[in-house]
Amino acid sequence: MTNPLLQDWDTPFQIAPFDKISDDDFAPALDEALQTHRMEIDAIADCEYDPTFSNTIEALEEAGSQLDRVLGVFFTVAGADSNPTREDLQRKFSPLLSAHFSDISSNKALFARVASVWENRDSFDLTPEQARVLMLTHRGFVRAGAALEGADDARMKEIKNRLAVLGTQFTQNLLADERSWFMPLEESDLEGLPDFVIDAARAAGEEKEAGGPVITLSRSLITPFLQFSPRRDLREKAFLAWQSRGANGGDTDNRAIAAEILALREERAKLLGYDNFAAYKLETEMAKTPKAVRQLLMDVWTPAKRQAQADAEVLTRMMHDDGVNADLAPWDWRYYAQKRRVAEHDLDEAALKPYFQLDRMIDAAFDCATRLFALEFKPLDVPLYHPDCRAWEVTRNGEHVAVFIGDYFARGSKRSGAWCSAMRSQAKFPDVQSPIVINVCNFAKAAPALLSYDDARTLFHEFGHALHQMLSDVTYESVSGTSVARDFVELPSQLFEHWLEVPDVLSQFATHAKTGDPMPPEMLEKVLGAANFDMGFATVEYVASALVDLEFHDGAAPADPMEKQAQVLADLGMPPAITMRHATPQFAHVFSGDGYSSGYYSYMWSEVMDADAFAAFEEAGSAFDPDRAAALEQHILSTGGSQDAAELYKAFRGRLPGVEALLKGRGLTAG
Structure with missing residues (x-):
């Protein structure tokens, strides 16, 4: 019990004692917390008394507090302050946690007790909140596959385990690509950039120990660089690096991972009796159906695309006036939009910031x-x-x-x-x-x-x-x-x-x-x-991402997600100078876990x-x-x-x- 993650925290408001926790503490703490949770679950499933809200649903609410505490600390630092050790632990923890929670959701004795409480709910004097918690608990077990038997039950466990591994791998690949790339700038490359961009580039260079200013793939640095740099060649280089995250080949390429995730999600939904993953996922949301989501997105897409196309014509003329006789490209949009903002609204980001x-x-x-x-x-x-x-x-x-x-x-x-x-x-x-x-x-x-x-x-x-x-x-x-x-x-x-x-x-x-x-x-x-300035661009890049996400999941899983992405964008008539806000290989909302899968529209x-x-x-x-x-x-x-x-x-x-x-x-x- 010397592990600080397992001790009582004598700290203000029981905040985790980060100064006492080391990376060596996480694995043994997780092992202990998982074992404790298993014992708590077994006690609920094997309870000798008839199932009630108190001894089943409330008991489930109370179980796992130690595990929640350990995971709360670990995932906080793993997401916001990762290192090779923590990344390795994430890869090891993902299948362990998936198997653990799969065992709970497929525990037949436990599900029988939950189902009994649900079937006899009218005999319990439940508050509205208790009735809601009961419904959500029962529904959660059913949607997790608790009612599956035999080979289907075993396959569901395999799918969940594999999805957990793939989601972690997708996230870590993306982080690796973002961390490894930076573009050094010579002093002459800084011309035209406002002081706040130069200061941020120098600070980034110090962090990278690059010996001078650099542009990284942090959105708060690359976006203003694309807005202000008069160097079209450097804008193109930076933008293409930003756009190719997760699609650079080698060990960090996410394209095959995305394809496997989509296929496994479809199989998971069909095991549960749904036509596709979107139908499964949206059933519990306000939207309820893919049709409702598509209707909303298209209601917004049409006027947004019209506005973006009109804006593209203006920006193209500005670019041609600069002597650039080329088509407006994605690495041009923000630069000329910023110039237009200054011209039309007399609002300069450098003066505003x-x-x-x-x-x-x-x-x-x-x-x-x-x-x-x-x-x-x-x-x-x-x-x-x-x-x-x-x-x-x-x-x-x-x-x-x-x-x-x-x-x-x-x-x-x-x-x-x-x-x-x-x-x-x-x-x-x-x-x-x-x-x-x-x-x-x-x-x-x-x-x-x-x-x-x-x-x-x-x-x-x-x-x-x-x-x-x-x-x-x-x-x-x-x-x-x-x-x-x-x-x-x-x-x-x-x-x-x-x-x-x-x-x-x-x-x-x-x-x-x-x-x-x-x-x-x-x-x-x-x-x-100017609050709505360039809103056509912002809306198009977002809605395009949301529609691609929906089409990935509303139907058969595509064998080649990149081909499917291209098809969806072509069918929409995506303006060529605008890209998806999140292209598939870097779409962490959708592929790092199930949170926003078939749900980026939200x-x-x-x-x-x-x-x-x-x-x-x-x-x-x-x-x-x-x-x-x-x-x-x-x-x-x-x-x-x-x-x-x-x-x-x-x-x-x-x-x-x-x-x-x-x-x-x-x-x-x-x-």
């Missing part, structure tokens, strides 16, 4: 949470897993609510993207526990740390997820926080982005890094006026709701209307998955929304 300091944007997000939900944030001085991390205690009316951890800077040990996770979720059973929530981003590290407007939106987005976790107020952890339908989970995050656009938020927190002066009113007006589904939900505040006359804020917390942020998502939204808004608010919010029209 000093007003978006990371620390001030964190303060802005906190302040909005204070004004909306009376939350307060106090810095915590505790050991964390990386020196870049920061922690705050979150309180309300003097009472502890949560711990919030922010890990904001890009580094080679961190996978790309941005995410929110909970090392511990809120619950009241079997004991009251407060959440420990982490936001992880990949902003370019410089002094001072400056964000693009899109970066600031990302910060607000992930903090919206954090609020969903922090304000959760349910009894059972399985329905806590973001444990909701996939196409509902993005509602709180995308909704919170709207507060970045509130004029008095920007006027207070968008202050210049050098002078401290607030953003001038005329610049603020331009920022808000950002758009949630946006339909978030546009309509923020309109409720506008109709009330204030973005900080206390009644609307209270209703948002009561019906959405505090309830987790304890009620049906559609019913929760209707309780907040009185109805379900249509696509009109989304199109209006993006500056697109359906006609």
